[in-house]
Amino acid sequence: KQEVTQIPAALSVPEGENLVLNCSFTDSAIYNLQWFRQDPGKGLTSLLLIQSSQREQTSGRLNASLDKSSGRSTLYIAASQPGDSATYLCAVPSGAGSYQLTFGKGTKLSVIP
């Protein structure tokens, strides 16, 4: 059974800092890994999708890396801004099927102006 853990559960940083969010998963037989952003009371916004054959993906100030063998992914946010404040979720396909995503509980990020 796939399990996803995200550390830390919450993070508060001053504006402008670079930061790293961590995600670990137990079953490394995955097709891909997705990072999402969830704002309070809102839906999920897909940030980055990394295929299993890739080591990293970049979008603007975001960079996600994937190490399948160790069951880890990191989301790096450069030059953080108050608008980055949200909960960041990591999701991987469950072992039962590629369509069924298993989510971590997320990291709640607060960027202080």
Place this chain on the structure above:
Amino acid sequence: NAGVMQNPRHLVRRRGQEARLRCSPMKGHSHVYWYRQLPEEGLKFMVYLQKENIIDESGMPKERFSAEFPKEGPSILRIQQVVRGDSAAYFCASSRGEPTEAFFGQGTRLTVV
């Protein structure tokens, strides 16, 4: 190109009533997934549907919950005789196929009073 559309955004039901949640996938997407997010919990997979077919309902509670994705119209998640424990955010996602990137709607927040 509109994203995944869910309605209503908020739904209040009294115990014992029925709740109907609707989801229109992104244009060109024929795969629909429903997830539930309980307070302080991660998102949990409920059901995966393609047009007129339930592919995997392993995450659905055995009683009171049902889902459909008819040939025409949106996917419907139906909860009969709601109880307080059904209060949660229900998210719908769609994709072109598997394993491809899933896009999520804004969610329906169900409150049972």
